[in-house]
Amino acid sequence: MKTLNIEATNKSPRILFDPSKKLFEMKGNSRPENVRDFYYPIIETLRNYFDSMAKDQKLITDSEEKPFKFNFKLDYFNSSSAKFISDILVIVKDYYEKGIQFKVYWYFEDGDDDMKEVGEDFADMISFPFNYIMVQR
Amino acid sequence: MNKYDVVINFNGNISLPVIDDILHKLKVYLHNNINDKLIRKRVYSLAVECLDNIFKHSDLTDINNKLVNKYPPKFIVEFFHDTFLIHTGNIISNENTEKVIQKLTQLNKLADTEVNQLYKDSLSNAEISEKGGAGLGLIVMAKTTRQKIHFDFERINHNFSYFAMQLNLKIN
Known part of the structure; x- marks a missing residue:
């Protein structure tokens, strides 16, 4: 099971993908x-993982208990x-339609x-509801 | 804050280190002069898209070339009264000018809601070019400024023109 753990730079976001925690995060x-x-x-890692998951009915059944969490904490x-980012969200939509449960959390700073x-544009684009979380900094 | 400021005035080769340097200077200026974080982010975003466009879409960039020397890439940010003015310039091949004119003319005809819809449609359909562009830059500029994009092409010779563009972003 491939995980991703990419440190942030001043030009690129931190990326975390940990299937054991059912978590993908960009920050x-x-x-x-x-x-x-x-x-x-x-994108390849995500597609490969959810592709194999979609083929395994047991994994899909398990996923109903706790959805995959996709956190977008972008500045x-x-x-x-x-x-x-839209391609990543299309993966969410594609595999949701194959029975895998997801929750998308879209963080934005107050103001x-x-x-x-x-975030609303993306949600509209993939016809998938986002949870919006306003943070104070 | 001064009523007129030249924030950035750059003429010359736009390389990745130059882009980083310009963006750093811009960030410092915005941090020191603009309280509204939303405006700071909008100006920064416009600058990134403009610099990316010059870097990725200039059709003649060799600084040793006589034409480039005479018509160097330019990136200028001014603040006047209540508006940021961003001016860019770069050489473009004549075969590409029509495509850019069509895109900008179409964008300038659209209402804000139509620009937003175009952005969403383009996100779904965009393909990343060899140079790493998604073709969304001009749409983001129109979406962010909510004003017409001013542009002009000066024909240099049979092969090339100088493409000049100006974005206006009001802070109020």
Whole structure:
């Protein structure tokens, strides 16, 4: 079971994917120099994991007890990163339709209406409800 | 805060270290002069998209080239009264100008809600180019400024033009 644990830099977010905790998390800023090199392996890991999960009925049944949590705690991301964040969210939608349970938590800072709005855009795009969490800093 | 400030005035080759340096200077200025975090983030976001565009879409970048010397890439941020003005310039091949004109003309005709819808539709359909662009930069600029994007093309020769663009972001 492949996990991801990528430390944040000032240009790329912290990425954590731990299937044993049913957790995927992105945190920080995203404008990587090579956006494809950064996001392709993440997307491949997620697709491979949920693909094998979708083929295993027992795992799907287990997942109904505790949904996979996808946390987005982003401060800033550029337009190329937005495309890849949308690809990650499309994975959520695709595998939700195959029976896997998910919860998406979209964090935004108090007063950062743009970050909340972009979360609403993503939710609308994949037709999947997000939980919005406002944080004070 | 001054009623008129030249925040950034850069002419020359836009490389990744140059982008980092410009963004750092901009961040310091915004931190010291703008209280509203939303405005700070909007100006920063516009700067990132503009610099990315110059870096990824300039069709002639060799600084030793005579044309580039005469028409260098430019990135200028000014603050005037209640508006940030962001000016960019870069050389573009004539075969690409029509595509950019069409995209900007279409964007400038759209109402805010239509720009938002276009952004959502484009997110779903965007493909990442070899250069790492998603083709969303201009849409993000229109979405963020909620104002028309000013642009102009100056024909340099048979092959190239100079593409100049100006974004206005009101802080109130």
